[in-house]
Amino acid sequence: MQFFLLLLFYGLEAVLLELPAHGSNTKYLYESLNMQLPEKVIDFSVNINPLGAPKVLKEKWDDWFFTINDYPDPYASPLMKQLTEQENIPISHLLVGNGAAEIITLIARYLAGSKVAVIHPAFSEYAIACNNENCEVVQIVLSEPGWNLDVVKLETKLQEVEAIFLCNPNNPTGIRYEQEVIKSFIDACKRTHTLCIIDEAFYDFVPEPVTFIKKVLYQEHVLIIRSLTKMYSIAGLRLGFLAGNPTLLQKIGKTKPHWSVNALAMRAGIACLQDKSHPVKTRKFIKTERTTIFQKLKQLGFEHSISQLNFYLLRDPGLSTQKRLFHYLLERGFVLRHTENFPGIEGKWLRVAIKQPEANKKLLEALAAWKQEK
Known part of the structure; x- marks a missing residue:
């Protein structure tokens, strides 16, 4: 056992590849490390809202039960109507999907065989989905600890690719790029005829949320990815959407399966979007x-x-x-997110979700104990 752990934690890359690629895989994480799962575990690896889902979902759940008897609206029209009211853009500029993961997969299929860049560190699904579609993926790795985005230097690389993914606000760093930087980035993509794909899955957690979704109304080369999973804590329902030029969305949506958004997810999505107090309360907390x-x-x-x-x-x-x-905390039941599969920060950092005060306090106590014992 000790020999195995030494190999694992001091450079056996083949084993590291077996680590779960995402958070919220506690059981599989311990199994991959051949470790016994503690009786009590606090999962800091999943970055959804620590306040949970809006109360209205529990209150209305029984009333929605009847919807499982029939096929859902194939166009998700009621949800689309709610989204267009909230974002103040036409329905033709929206495409709803089974979570942001499906949206990313659809974009990758559209880009099949293309040369695509990903600005790192970033959500791993961009590169995975594009690789699965035989794209040539170019990794543009920003430097820590600021991970600053230098658009002037970047423009040369933009000329070499057909599309580029940028996560803003960023997962896993949690930083947000200034508005002027993103505007310059979008303009640079326009000059180089590069499809500009911005993932805004966490935009509504920022103290003063800023979205670039209105850009799709007059910029044909811009796509904005959104998720309802994170803010509204509905990861099990899977719900996200894409905003972009109608003609482009039609092409991207061609491979989207019928009924990919189920009836319960639609109902829940509408209710979440109508609860204006939940995001405000969350940001304050x-x-x-x-x-x-x-x-x-x-x-x-x-x-x-x-x-x-x-x-x-x-x-x-x-x-x-x-x-x-990482190992020290796992032994004590604190599961943080490894960064082995984030280019540019491989293993040099751990990602930690903010949870309820008591859980946060316990983690800080464990970190204090680490410092004393080290």
Whole structure:
């Protein structure tokens, strides 16, 4: 056992490839490391809303039961109507899908065989989906700890690709790029005739949310990906949408299966969007907890990304990689998100979700114990 763990945590890449590619896979994570699952586990690897889903979902759930008897609306019309009212853009500029993951897959199919760039660190599904469609994926890795986006330097690379993915606000760092930077990025993509794909899955967690969704009304080369999974804590229902030029959306949606959005997800999505207080309450809670956590981490001697979201990157500056800390916390039932499959930060950081105060406190206590025992 000890020999296995030494191999795993000090550079056996073949084993690292077996680690779950996403958060919220606690059972599989422990199995992949040949570790016993503790009786009590707190999962900090999944970055959904710590306040949970809006109360209205539980209140209305029984009333929606009848919808499972028939096929759902193939065009998701009621949900589309709610989205167009909220975003103030025509229905023709929207495409609803079974979570952002399906949307990313549809985009990758449209780009099949193309040369596509991904700005890293970023959500792993962009590259995975494009690789599955025989795209040539170019990795553009930004430098830590600021991960600044230099559009002037980037423009040369844009001339070499047909499309580019940018996650803003960013997963896994939690940072948000300034509005002027994103506007410059979109303009640069237009000059180089590059399809500009911006993932805004976490935009509504930012204290003062900013979206670039209106760009699709007059910029044919812009696509905006959105998710309802994160803010409304409905990961099990799967719901997301894409905004873009109607002609482009028709091409992307050609391979979308019928009824990919189920009837319960539609009902829940409409109810979530109508609950205007939930995002406001969430942002207030996250900001308060994040401030407290960051102050304590600084006192303990840990480094963190300058996140504005409901998660952040964490590291012990005394370690070149965080494998030992990762393992130490796992043994005590604290599951953080490994970063082995995030190009540019492979294993040098751990991603941590912000949870309820008691859970956050327990993690900080474990980190304090690590510092004392190290």
